[in-house]
Amino acid sequence: MNVFQFIVQNHSEVLRVTLEHLWMVVVSIFLAVLVGIPLGILITRWPGLDKPVLGSANIIQTIPSLALFGFLLPVPWIGARADRLAILALSLYALLPLIRNTYAGIKGVDHSVVEAGRGMGMTDRQLLFQVELPLALGVIIAGVRVATVISVGLATIAAAIGAGGLGEYIFRGLAMVNNQLILAGAIPAAALALLADVSLGWLERRLSPT
Amino acid sequence: MNPSTQNDVAIAFRGVSYSFSAGSDLLNSLNLQIHRGETFVLLGRSGSGKTTTLKLINDLVSPTAGEVIVEGRATRKWDPIRLRRGIGYVIQDAGLFPHFTVERNIGLVPTIEEWPTDRIRQRIAELLQLVGLDHSLAGRYPRELSGGQRQRVGVARALAADPPILLMDEPFAALDPITRAELQREFMSLQQRLQKTVVFVTHDLREALLLGTRVALMESGRLVAALPPDEFVRSEDPLVQKYLDAFGAKADGKRGTP
Numbered sequence: 410m411n412v413f414q415f416i417v418q419n420h421s422e423v424l425r426v427t428l429e430h431l432w433m434v435v436v437s438i439f440l441a442v443l444v445g446i447p448l449g450i451l452i453t454r455w456p457g458l459d460k461p462v463l464g465s466a467n468i469i470q471t472i473p474s475l476a477l478f479g480f481l482l483p484v485p486w487i488g489a490r491a492d493r494l495a496i497l498a499l500s501l502y503a504l505l506p507l508i509r510n511t512y513a514g515i516k517g518v519d520h521s522v523v524e525a526g527r528g529m530g531m532t533d534r535q536l537l538f539q540v541e542l543p544l545a546l547g548v549i550i551a552g553v554r555v556a557t558v559i560s561v562g563l564a565t566i567a568a569a570i571g572a573g574g575l576g577e578y579i580f581r582g583l584a585m586v587n588n589q590l591i592l593a594g595a596i597p598a599a600a601l602a603l604l605a606d607v608s609l610g611w612l613e614r615r616l617s618p619t
Numbered sequence: 620m621n622p623s624t625q626n627d628v629a630i631a632f633r634g635v636s637y638s639f640s641a642g643s644d645l646l647n648s649l650n651l652q653i654h655r656g657e658t659f660v661l662l663g664r665s666g667s668g669k670t671t672t673l674k675l676i677n678d679l680v681s682p683t684a685g686e687v688i689v690e691g692r693a694t695r696k697w698d699p700i701r702l703r704r705g706i707g708y709v710i711q712d713a714g715l716f717p718h719f720t721v722e723r724n725i726g727l728v729p730t731i732e733e734w735p736t737d738r739i740r741q742r743i744a745e746l747l748q749l750v751g752l753d754h755s756l757a758g759r760y761p762r763e764l765s766g767g768q769r770q771r772v773g774v775a776r777a778l779a780a781d782p783p784i785l786l787m788d789e790p791f792a793a794l795d796p797i798t799r800a801e802l803q804r805e806f807m808s809l810q811q812r813l814q815k816t817v818v819f820v821t822h823d824l825r826e827a828l829l830l831g832t833r834v835a836l837m838e839s840g841r842l843v844a845a846l847p848p849d850e851f852v853r854s855e856d857p858l859v860q861k862y863l864d865a866f867g868a869k870a871d872g873k874r875g876t877p
Contacts, residue, residue, distance in 0.1 A: 525714030528677055528786075529728055529776070530704035543718050 412592040419593075427597050430574035433492065433567060434560045434601075437499035441556060445504045446549065449511025450537070459512060466505040474498065474563055478570045495567035495574075502563055503556035510552025514545030547617030554609035561602040565594065575601075627655040629784060629816040630676055634685035637671055637840075645671050646840045648685065655783075658810060658817040659845075660831030662824065662862070668840040669820045673786050676818060677706045689784070704728055707777030707785040707815070711792050713769045715761040721747075721772050722757040728780040746775040751805060767798040774806075778813075785815045791826065803829060824866040828852065836862060 416423050452459040472480070477498045482488045487497050518541050526540050542549075568576025578594030581587075630653040637646040646668045653659045661669040674680045675687045678694045686693040694702060715724050723730070725746055729739045747754055750771040761769055770790055777785055791799045807830060810817060821827055827834045828848040835845035836859055843858045844851065852863060 519717075521710060521712065521714045522716060524679065525708065525710055526716070526727075528674075528679055528703055528706075528708035528710070530700050530702075531727075531731060532700055535731055540716060 412589045412596065415589055415593050416597075423593065423597065426573060426575050426577055426594075427601070429492075430561070430564055430576075430598065431601065433495055433499060433564045433572065433574055434557065434605075437496045437564075438503055438553065438557050438560055440496070441500040441503035441507055442553060444500070445507030445552075445556075446511050448504075449508040449549075450515065450542075452508070452512055453515045453541075454533075463505075463509060463512070466508050469501050470505045474502070474566045475569060477501065478566075482570075491567070491570045491572035494570060495564065495572035499560050499563055499567070503560055506552045506555040506559070507549075510555075511545065511549050514548030514552075515541045517548065518544045547613055550609060550613040550616055554606060554613060557605045557609060558602050561598060561605055565598055628652045628688075629655045629690065630818070631688040632672075632675070632685070633688065635675060635682045635687055636684040637668075637675065637680060638683050644840050646675075646682075649840075649842055651835065651842060651845055653816060653818060655816050656814045657832040658819060658830055660819045660821060660827040660834045661837055662821060662827040662834055663837035664822055667837040669822075669837050670788055671840075672837070673788055673818055673820050676784070676786055677703045677708060704732060704780060705782050705784070707779075707782045709770075709773045709777045709785070709787040709790045711789040712766075713761070713773030713776075713790075715769055715772055715776070717761055719760075720757065721752075721759050721761070721764070724761065724772055725775045725779055727776060732780060742779060746778060749778070749809070750775045765798075766794050767802060770794060770802060774809075783816060785817045787817060787819045789820055789822070792821070792823070799826075806830065824862060 448462060452462050469477075478494060481494050481497055484494075484497075487493050522544070523536060523540060526536050531539070564574050565576035565579055567574050568580050575594040575598045579591050579598075582590030582592075582594065632649045632651045635646060635649040636644055638644045649672065661672055663669045671680060675682055675694070676689060678687075678697065678699045681695060686695065688694075689697065689702060689706075716727070719727070722743055725743050726739045729742055734742070743757065744754060747757065752768060752771050752775070756764065756768065761772070764772065773790065777787075791802050794802065803826060810830075819827075819830060828851065831848055833845055833847055834851045836843040836851075836856075838858050844854055844856050846854060851859065854860070
């Protein structure tokens with residue numbers, strides 16, 4: 410039985426774990442965007458805050474994912490359910506590209522354009538929302554794109570703590586030394602990653618100002 | 620246009636110094652008065668402090684000592700937002716917002732000042748005509764314009780809310796010589812009609828002599844001389860002489876041509 414026959418035969422189960430997978434990714438990216446983008450903006454306004462914040466996000470990135478799941482296990486509410494735990498861990502990993510791209514996108518806006526706006530009497534708020542953010546949007550979306558693609562891959566590991574997702578097939582396949590089963594998890598995961606990459610790439614080009 | 624008959628001071632510097640860090644002064648106790656309706660040119664090489672002087676007027680930088688008086692009030696006593704909205708600002712390469720159309724760029728100050736939409740639209744049409752741009756360009760983006768057109772949009776944008784003072788920081792420096800000459804001519808006829816108080820920064824002696832009612836030479840953060848063009852070229856000051864020499868302008872009172 411090849412992998413495609415397996416997927417067709419078990420389509421309802423494949424669909425279920427794929428949706429589980431997608432759910433973890435979407436929720437974690439949503440949470441990371443909610444925190445990461447404002448944080449990225451904040452550190453452009455507050456010199457001296459940029460290094461510690463980017464440094465911390467960097468350190469989180471270096472923690473091996475299985476270890477991070479382990480660290481988060483004792484956290485009250487979060488540790489009680491595997492999917493909560495997986496979502497939190499994925500959000501933490503997604504923070505770095507979001508903070509860094511928001512920061513770099515805003516810092517990268519042509520200085521003379523910002524100065525012209527300031528010189529004409531725009532308030533900080535007007536500058537941020539009418540000039541800096543629109544001009545940084547392409548770079549910020551690129552960050553969301555990177556974070557999402559990484560997340561799709563990382564979310565397979567969530568199955569190790571019982572959070573479900575496409576990783577279930579991969580871990581089952583590993584345990585049973587069954588390559589078909591591994592591929593049944595890996596191929597839809599790769600397809601999801603590609604889909605996210607292409608669609609966010611399209612959005613990035615659409616929203617880039619120049 | 621003659622400052623001696625028009626004793627009304629629009630901008631005054633009183634003992635103004637500015638430094639990034641202690642010890643290294645970018646500007647050193649600057650004193651000068653700019654009269655209403657004059658075109659005051661700040662001339663000097665890169666790093667002489669002319670752009671800093673300009674930015675002190677709209678409070679983009681604040682003096683470390685002394686005070687800058689605009690319309691009778693020290694800049695540090697102004698609300699910076701109000702101060703800046705009453706001063707037009709034109710910079711090199713225009714500094715247009717790349718994600719705004721020509722129309723939105725020109726209408727920026729009226730928009731943030733919350734003028735009614737009709738009035739903004741009418742004002743944009745007026746300004747396009749004033750700077751010699753066809754109305755069909757209104758919907759274009761800055762990248763779709765030539766350098767000269769961009770600079771015209773920059774001037775139109777600065778004039779949008781009809782500010783009494785106009786600051787221009789090397790506005791024509793990035794243009795080819797022919798376009799530059801064209802814009803200089805138009806600027807002169809525009810200024811003759813509008814009678815704004817203009818502070819104009821350039822390193823080009825010919826431009827300074829052509830446009831200025833007074834030319835002020837700056838060197839290492841100090842004001843060397845501020846004289847009408849015909850007196851400027853006759854000045855005995857060694858630094859002025861040196862600058863004139865660099866441009867091959869003889870000290871015989873002849874005005875340079877662009």
